[in-house]
Amino acid sequence: xxxxxxxxxxxxxxxxxxxxxxxxxxxxxxxxxxxxxxxxxxxxxxxxxxxxxxxxxxxxxxxxxxxxxxxxxxxxxxxxxxxxxxxxxxxxxxxxxxxxxxxxxxxxxxxxxxxxxxxxxxxxxxxxxxxxxxxxxxxxxxxxxxxxxxxxxxxxxxxxxxxxxxxxxxxxxxxxxxxxxxxxxxxxxxxxxxxxxxxxxxxxxxxxxxxxxxxxxxxxxxxxxxxxxxxxxxxxxxxxxxxxxxxxxxxxxxxxxxxxxxxxxxxxxxxxxxxxxxxxxxxxxxxxxxxxxxxxxxxxxxxxxxxxxxxxxxxxxxxxxxxxxxxxxxxxxxxxxxxxxxxxxxxxxxxxxxxxxxxxxxxxxxxxxxxxxxxxxxxxxxxxxxxxxxxxxxxxxxxxxxxxxxxxxxxxxxxxxxxxxxxxxxxxxxxxxxxxxxxxxxxxxxxxxxxxxxxxxxxxxxxxxxxxxxxxxxxxxxxxxxxxxxxxxxxxxx
Amino acid sequence: xxxxxxxxxxxxxxxxxxxxxxxxxxxxxxxxxxxxxxxxxxxxxxxxxxxxxxxxxxxxxxxxxxxxxxxxxxxxxxxxxxxxxxxxxxxxxxxxxxxxxxxxxxxxxxxxxxxxxxxxxxxxxxxxxxxxxxxxxxxxxxxxxxxxxxxxxxxxxxxxxxxxxxxxxxxxxxxxxxxxxxxxxxxxxxxxxxxxxxxxxxxxxxxxxxxxxxxxxxxxxxxxxxxxxxxxxxxxxxxxxxxxxxxxxxxxxxxxxxxxxxxxxxxxxxxxxxxxxxxxxxxxxxxxxxxxxxxxxxxxxxxxxxxxxxxxxxxxxxxxxxxxxxxxxxxxxxxxxxxxxxxxxxxxxxxxxxxxxxxxxxxxxxxxxxxxxxxxxxxxxxxxxxxxxxxxxxxxxxxxxxxxxxxxxxxxxxxxxxxxxxxxxxxxxxxxxxxxxxxxxxxxxxxxxxxxxxxxxxxxxxxxxxxxxxxxxxxxxxxxxxxxxxxx
Numbered sequence: 006x007x008x009x010x011x012x013x014x015x016x017x018x019x020x021x022x023x024x025x026x027x028x029x030x031x032x033x034x035x036x037x038x039x040x041x042x043x044x045x046x047x048x049x050x051x052x053x054x055x056x057x058x059x060x061x062x063x064x065x066x067x068x069x070x071x072x073x074x075x076x077x078x079x080x081x082x083x084x085x086x087x088x089x090x091x092x093x094x095x096x097x098x099x100x101x102x103x104x105x106x107x108x109x110x111x112x113x114x115x116x117x118x119x120x121x122x123x124x125x126x127x128x129x130x131x132x133x134x135x136x137x138x139x140x141x142x143x144x145x146x147x148x149x150x151x152x153x154x155x156x157x158x159x160x161x162x163x164x165x166x167x168x169x170x171x172x173x174x175x176x177x178x179x180x181x182x183x184x185x186x187x188x189x190x191x192x193x194x195x196x197x198x199x200x201x202x203x204x205x206x207x208x209x210x211x212x213x214x215x216x217x218x219x220x221x222x223x224x225x226x227x228x229x230x231x232x233x234x235x236x237x238x239x240x241x242x243x244x245x246x247x248x249x250x251x252x253x254x255x256x257x258x259x260x261x262x263x264x265x266x267x268x269x270x271x272x273x274x275x276x277x278x279x280x281x282x283x284x285x286x287x288x289x290x291x292x293x294x295x296x297x298x299x300x301x302x303x304x305x306x307x308x309x310x311x312x313x314x315x316x317x318x319x320x321x322x323x324x325x326x327x328x329x330x331x332x333x334x335x336x337x338x339x340x341x342x343x344x345x346x347x348x349x350x351x352x353x354x355x356x357x358x359x360x361x362x363x364x365x366x367x368x369x370x371x372x373x374x375x376x377x378x379x380x381x382x383x384x385x386x387x388x389x390x391x392x393x394x395x396x397x398x399x400x401x402x403x404x405x406x407x408x409x410x411x412x413x414x415x416x417x418x419x420x421x422x423x424x425x426x427x428x429x430x431x432x433x434x435x436x437x438x439x440x441x442x443x444x445x446x447x448x449x450x451x452x453x454x455x456x457x458x459x460x461x462x463x464x465x466x467x468x469x470x471x472x473x474x475x476x477x478x479x480x481x482x483x484x485x486x487x488x489x490x491x492x493x494x495x496x497x498x499x
Numbered sequence: 500x501x502x503x504x505x506x507x508x509x510x511x512x513x514x515x516x517x518x519x520x521x522x523x524x525x526x527x528x529x530x531x532x533x534x535x536x537x538x539x540x541x542x543x544x545x546x547x548x549x550x551x552x553x554x555x556x557x558x559x560x561x562x563x564x565x566x567x568x569x570x571x572x573x574x575x576x577x578x579x580x581x582x583x584x585x586x587x588x589x590x591x592x593x594x595x596x597x598x599x600x601x602x603x604x605x606x607x608x609x610x611x612x613x614x615x616x617x618x619x620x621x622x623x624x625x626x627x628x629x630x631x632x633x634x635x636x637x638x639x640x641x642x643x644x645x646x647x648x649x650x651x652x653x654x655x656x657x658x659x660x661x662x663x664x665x666x667x668x669x670x671x672x673x674x675x676x677x678x679x680x681x682x683x684x685x686x687x688x689x690x691x692x693x694x695x696x697x698x699x700x701x702x703x704x705x706x707x708x709x710x711x712x713x714x715x716x717x718x719x720x721x722x723x724x725x726x727x728x729x730x731x732x733x734x735x736x737x738x739x740x741x742x743x744x745x746x747x748x749x750x751x752x753x754x755x756x757x758x759x760x761x762x763x764x765x766x767x768x769x770x771x772x773x774x775x776x777x778x779x780x781x782x783x784x785x786x787x788x789x790x791x792x793x794x795x796x797x798x799x800x801x802x803x804x805x806x807x808x809x810x811x812x813x814x815x816x817x818x819x820x821x822x823x824x825x826x827x828x829x830x831x832x833x834x835x836x837x838x839x840x841x842x843x844x845x846x847x848x849x850x851x852x853x854x855x856x857x858x859x860x861x862x863x864x865x866x867x868x869x870x871x872x873x874x875x876x877x878x879x880x881x882x883x884x885x886x887x888x889x890x891x892x893x894x895x896x897x898x899x900x901x902x903x904x905x906x907x908x909x910x911x912x913x914x915x916x917x918x919x920x921x922x923x924x925x926x927x928x929x930x931x932x933x934x935x936x937x938x939x940x941x942x943x944x945x946x947x948x949x950x951x952x953x954x955x956x957x958x959x960x961x962x963x964x965x966x967x968x969x970x971x972x973x974x975x976x977x978x979x980x981x982x983x984x985x986x987x
Binding site: 073180192 | 890897
C-alpha cells in the first residue's frame with residue numbers, strides 16, 4: 006500500500022469501524038489527526054523528495070480493467086496536495102466541533118472526507134469521478150435525515166441537480182477519453198497518459214463543445230450560475246459538519262476537475278471565444294446576481310450559503326484569465342474559501358444550537374458575553390470579504406491582477422477586463438452584507454432571551470486551527486504558492 | 500462430458516423431485532436442498548470448464564461458446580437464488596396455496612421448489628441455441644414454467660390476475676415470434692441462424708418481407724424482455740406474482756430474452772445484411788423509449804415491487820441500446836458481451852432487493868416503500884445491504900451497477916449516438932430520484948409509534964445476501980472479474 010492509498014482509505018476504514026460500533030469520537034478524531042499528519046508530511050516533503058519540477062509524486066497504480074485501461078492510480082502534485090491539505094484540515098475541524106451527536110454524523114463526515122481525498126489524489130479519471138460520487142451519497146442522506154427547515158425539498162434539489170450534473174460530467178469525461186487517448190482503440194483513463202490531442206485538426210471542432218459540456222458538468226458541482234440554485238437551500242438546510250465538508254471541500258472538486266482535466270487537455274476548447282464569453286457571463290451572474298441575492302438575506306445561514314455561491318465567481322474569473330497568475334490565484338482562493346466558509350458554517354451551527362434562531366432581527370450584542378466567538382467570527386467574515394492579511398485576499402488580488410496582465414492602454418479594456426471591473430463591485434457587496442451581519446449579530450443592543458457564551462477551551466481548538474490557517478496563509482501565501490506554481494506549470498497550463 | 504448432459508441431468512432432477520413431491524412424504528425443505536445441490540453441481544461443472552464441446556452433428560443447433568457458458572452459469576445462479584428466496588418466502592406461499600393452511604403444513608411447496616429447475620433447463624438450452632426451432636422450444640419451456648409459477652398462489656386474487664395477464668400476453672407474444680420465424684424461414688429457407696445470416700448478407704430482391712419477419716420477431720422478443728410499448732404486463736405481473744417468482748422473472752426471464760435477442764440480432768446485423776440499418780434503428784428507438792418510460796413511470800410508484808418492475812423495464816432499455824452499439828472495439832467487447840455484463844451486474848442487486856422484500860413480507864410487513872421505514876435501525880445489516888443494492892441500481896460509481904451503465908454509455912459515445920447518450924443520462928438521473936427515495940425510507944423513522952418484529956433472514960439467505968453484496972462492491976471496483984468469465 007502506498008502512502009496516498011493509506012490517506013484515502015484511512016477515513017473509509019474509520020467510518021466502517023465506527024459503523025460497526027467502536028467509540029465514534031475517538032476513532033474519528035484519531036483517524037483524522039493521523040491523516041492530517043500524513044498529508045502534512047507529504048505536503049512538506051513533496052518538493053525536497055521529488056525534485057522541483059512539479060511532477061506527480063507518490064505514484065502507485067493497480068490495474069482494474071484492461072480495456073479500456075482503468076487503474077486505481079494515485080499520485081499527487083502541488084495542486085492535489087493543497088486540496089488534500091484543505092480536506093484534512095476541514096475534516097478535523099468538522100469532527101472536532103461535533104458535540105453529543107449520533108454515530109452517523111461521524112460516519113458520514115469520514116465518508117465524505119474519504120471521497121474527497123480519493124477525488125483529489127487519484128490520477129485516473131474513472132476513480133477521480135467515482136470517489137466524488139461516493140462523497141455525495143452521505144451528503145444527500147444527511148441533509149434529508151438531519152437537516153434543518155425545509156430539509157426534504159433541499160435534499161431532493163441537491164440530489165437531482167448534482168445527479169444530473171455528474172452524469173453530464175461523465176458524458177464530457179468520456180468524450181475527453183475518447184478524443185485524447187493517444188492511440189485509437191486503446192482508450193485509457195490515465196490522466197497522465199492522455200495527451201492534448203484535441204488541438205489536432207480532426208478533433209479541434211469537438212474541443213469547444215466538449216469543454217463546454219465539462220464546464221456545465223463541473224460547473225453544476227461548483228454552483229456556477231445559472232446551475233446554482235441547489236446550493237443555497239442545501240447549505241442552509243444541511244447539518245453543520247455536512248455544510249462544512251461540502252461547501253468547504255467537496256464543492257472544490259468541480260474547480261479542481263477543471264484545472265486538472267478540462268483546461269490542460271482541451272486548451273483549444275478553453276480558448277474558443279464563445280466558450281470564454283459564456284464563462285464570463287456566467288461568472289458575472291455568480292458575483293453580481295448572487296451578490297444582490299445575498300444582500301437581501303435575513304438569516305445568517307441563508308447569507309453564508311448564498312455568499313459561498315457568490316464567491317465561486319472569483320475563482321472562475323481566475324480560471325478565465327488564461328494565465329498562470331490567475332490560475333495560481335484561483336487555487337489559493339479555493340483553499341482560502343474552503344477554510345473560511347467551513348469556519349463560518351461551524352460558528353453558524355453553534356449559534357443555531359445555542360440561540361435557536363439565526364434571524365438578524367432577533368439577534369444582537371452577542372460580543373458582550375462571547376468575545377472569543379465574536380473575534381473568530383470576525384476573522385472568518387473579514388477573510389471572506391477579502392481583507393488584506395487573510396488568505397482570501399491573497400487569492401483575490403492575484404486573480405484581479407492577472408486579468409490586467411496584458412493590458413495595453415491604447416487598446417482599451419477587453420471583455421475579460423470589463424468583467425473584472427464589474428466583479429470588483431462584488432467585493433463591495435460582500436463587505437456590505439458581511440459587515441452588516443457581523444454588526445447585527447455581535448454588536449448593538451443585546452436582544453432579550455438570547456444568551457450566548459464562549460465555547461470551552463477544548464471546543465476552541467478547531468476554531469483556532471482554521472483561523473490560524475487563514476492568518477498564516479494570508480501573511481505568507483508562498484507556503485502554498487511555492488508548490489502550486491510549479492505543478493500548474495508542469496501540467497501544461499498556459 | 501457433453502454439455503447437453505447438464506441440461507438433461509437438471510431436467511431429470513426436476514422430474515424426480517416432482518415425483519417425490521407427489522408420492523413420498525419427505526420434508527419439503529429436502530426437495531429444495533436437493534435442487535440446490537443439483538444446481539451447485541452443475542455450476543461446478545461449468546466453472547471448472549469440464550463442460551466440454553458438442554459433436555459436429557449438433558453444431559447447427561447447439562453451440563458452446565463463452566457467451567453460452569456465461570449465460571448457462573447465469574441461469575444456474577439465478578435459479579439458485581430463486582430457490583433460496585423461496586425458502587424464505589415459504590410461509591406466504593403456503594398460506595395462499597393450501598386449502599386448509601392450519602391442517603397441512605407444507606402443501607404445494609415441493610412443486611414451487613422444483614419448477615424453477617425447468618426454467619433453468621430452458622434458459623441453459625436457450626443460451627446455446629442457434630437454430631430457430633431450438634430457440635423456440637427452449638423459450639416455451641421457460642415461459643410455460645413461468646405461467647405456472649406466476650399464478651402459483653391460487654388463493655390470492657392478485658397472483659391469479661397476474662397469471663392470466665401473463666398467460667394471455669405471453670401467448671400473444673409467442674404468436675408474434677413464431678409468425679415472424681415462419682416468415683423468415685419462408686423467405687430464406689433456413690432454420691439455422693448461420694444459414695439465415697448468410698442469406699441475409701447475400702440477399703437480392705425485395706427486402707420488405709424480411710423486414711416484416713424481423714419486425715414481428717423483434718416485437719415478440721420485446722414482449723419477453725418488457726420493452727416499451729410491449730411493457731404493459733410487467734408492473735401488474737410483478738406486483739401480483741409471488742416475490743421469488745418476481746425476482747426470477749426480472750432476472751431470469753429477462754436474461755433469457757436477451758440471450759435470444761443477442762443471437763438473433765447478431766444474425767440480423769451480420770456484415771452486409773440487408774436489414775442491418777432498420778434493425779439498429781428499431782433497437783435504438785425501442786431502447787430509448789424504454790429507458791425514458793421505465794424511469795419516468797417509476798417516479799410515481801409507492802409499491803416497492805411495482806417500482807422494481809418499472810426499474811426492470813428501464814434496465815431493459817439500457818440493454819437494448821447496448822445491443823444496438825455494435826462498433827465497440829474500443830471496449831474490447833462485443834455488443835452482446837456488453838449486454839451480458841450489464842445483466843450480470845443486474846442479477847445481484849435485484850436479488851438483494853427481493854431477498855429483503857421477502858424477509859419483510861415474511862414478518863408481516865407490507866410491500867409499500869413506506870413499510871421499509873425504520874429498517875435501517877431495526878436491522879442495520881439488512882438496511883445497509885438494501886442501500887448498497889439500491890445505490891447500485893441507481894448506478895452510483897464504485898458499485899457494479901455503475902460499471903454496467905458505464906459500458907453502455909461508453910458504447911453510445913464510441914458509436915456517436917448522442918441522442919441516446921442524452922436519453923441514457925436523463926434516465927440515469929431520474930433513477931437517482933426514485934432509488935434514493937427508497938434509501939431515504941430505509942433510514943427514516945417509522946411512522947407508527949410501535950415497533951414491529953425485526954425482519955431477519957435464514958442462514959442460506961444470509962450467505963447469498965453477503966455474496967451478492969460483496970459481488971456488487973467488488974465488481975464495482977474490479978469489473979474485469981466478470982469480463983474474464985465473459986471474454987475467454
